Amino acid sequence: MRALLIGATAVLVAASPARAQVKFTVDAKSSLAWWQIDPHMAHLWATTCPQEPSWRPGEGRSAGWFIDRAVAWKRGYAAVSDTTEVPLYPRFRVRPLCTEAMTGEFTVADTVNWRGISGLVIVDPKYLISGEDMRDGYARDALFEVRKYADMRYQVDSVIDLQHKGDTVKAVAVGSMTIRGITKPIRYNLVVTREGNGGLRIRSKTMILPDQLITDFGFNPYAFGLGIGERIWKHVFFGGDVVLRPAAGH
Amino acid sequence: MFRRMMSAVLLVAFASSTVACHSYVLVRQPLEFIASQRPPEVIVTGSDGAKFSISGPQVFGDTVVGYVNGQYQEVKFNNVGQVRVRQNANGKTALLIIGGAAGVVGIAWFVSGLGAATQTGNVVTDCDDDPTQPGCY
Numbered sequence: 435m436r437a438l439l440i441g442a443t444a445v446l447v448a449a450s451p452a453r454a455q456v457k458f459t460v461d462a463k464s465s466l467a468w469w470q471i472d473p474h475m476a477h478l479w480a481t482t483c484p485q486e487p488s489w490r491p492g493e494g495r496s497a498g499w500f501i502d503r504a505v506a507w508k509r510g511y512a513a514v515s516d517t518t519e520v521p522l523y524p525r526f527r528v529r530p531l532c533t534e535a536m537t538g539e540f541t542v543a544d545t546v547n548w549r550g551i552s553g554l555v556i557v558d559p560k561y562l563i564s565g566e567d568m569r570d571g572y573a574r575d576a577l578f579e580v581r582k583y584a585d586m587r588y589q590v591d592s593v594i595d596l597q598h599k600g601d602t603v604k605a606v607a608v609g610s611m612t613i614r615g616i617t618k619p620i621r622y623n624l625v626v627t628r629e630g631n632g633g634l635r636i637r638s639k640t641m642i643l644p645d646q647l648i649t650d651f652g653f654n655p656y657a658f659g660l661g662i663g664e665r666i667w668k669h670v671f672f673g674g675d676v677v678l679r680p681a682a683g684h
Numbered sequence: 685m686f687r688r689m690m691s692a693v694l695l696v697a698f699a700s701s702t703v704a705c706h707s708y709v710l711v712r713q714p715l716e717f718i719a720s721q722r723p724p725e726v727i728v729t730g731s732d733g734a735k736f737s738i739s740g741p742q743v744f745g746d747t748v749v750g751y752v753n754g755q756y757q758e759v760k761f762n763n764v765g766q767v768r769v770r771q772n773a774n775g776k777t778a779l780l781i782i783g784g785a786a787g788v789v790g791i792a793w794f795v796s797g798l799g800a801a802t803q804t805g806n807v808v809t810d811c812d813d814d815p816t817q818p819g820c821y
Contacts, residue, residue, distance in 0.1 A: 487740075487742045487744070487749045487750065487756075488749070488756045490740065490751075500724050500739065500740035501740075523756075526756055526758075527758070529744065
C-alpha cells in the first residue's frame, strides 16, 4: 500500500524532463497492493489482485484457488525467516485485470529536478485477499476494522536517493502512511520502469517490525494471537505494484 | 488349491490397486478448454516434443500462463503441440473398486481358514500341530 504512494513518487522520477507540472493518476485495473509476513509459514500473504496469474494463495486456501505444489510445499508451515522472496509471487507482466482497490493522483512541479512532488494513493483494505475466506474476513473485521477505517492512505512528499540504470530508476520515497486512522512517517524503496502509453510502473516495498503494528498503528495485540505474542513473526512487509497514467491533458 | 486361489485373488487386488483412477486425455481446442474449464493442471507437449506440466493454467490471448516446476512461465500457443488434461477414468475406477473388494473378501476368506483342522473320518486331526499324522500327507 505504501508502495502505491511510493510508486507515485517514482512517477516523478521517470517522467519526461519537462518543467511544466505533470499530473498522473493511478490505473486501478492495473495496480495492486500487497502485504506479507516473514516468516510467511506458507500462508501469510495477501494481495488486492488475486486475478493476477502469477499469484497463488497459501496453504489452507478456500475452494476455487489453485496452488503450485512446487512452491507452496518448499517449506510447509515451518517458521523459517526469509526476506529474499518478498513478495513471494511477484507480477511479471502488467495486465488490466485487478480489482479496483486503489485510487490516487500525483503531481510533479519540476520533472527536471524532481521538485514539488506530491501525491496520494488510497487503498481499500477490504480487497486484500489471502485466498482463505475466514482469514480474510478476520483481517477485515478484527485487524483492519474496515467498517471503522475504510481506507489506507499513502502520502508522498518527496523522492530521494535516485539511481538511474538504463530505463530503470531506483529511489526512496519519503512520506507518510495512514492505517486505521493513524498517520506515521514512512520510507519506501521504489523501482520505476516505463509502462505502455506513457505510463509508469512503480514497484515499492517497505518493512516494519511486527510490534509496530500495535505501537504505531493501533492494531489490537490480542487479535494477532501467537504471531506477535510469541514473537514468531519477524517482519511485516507492505508493497505495491502501481501503474500510473498521465492524467487527461498531460 | 486354496493357496493358489488366494494368490490369484491377491494378485488381482494388487494389480487393480496400482492403476490410477485418472487418465490424461487429449484436448481438441486447448485455449477454449483452459479458458472455460480452468483445469488445475494440464500436460503440454511442446512443438519440440518436450513434455511439461503447467499448474493453474490461464489463457491470455494466444498465451498460456502458469507455473512449470515452480517457475512462472508464459507459453505462446504457437509453441504448443498437444495439451492433455487429467480426467476421471470410470473403467479403471470400477476395476479398482472390484479388485479391492475381491482382495478384501479373499483376505477374509484366507484368515477365516487359518488353523482349520483337517477332518479324516470321525477323527479330527490337527496337521499343523503334527503333520506326521495319517491324512496329513
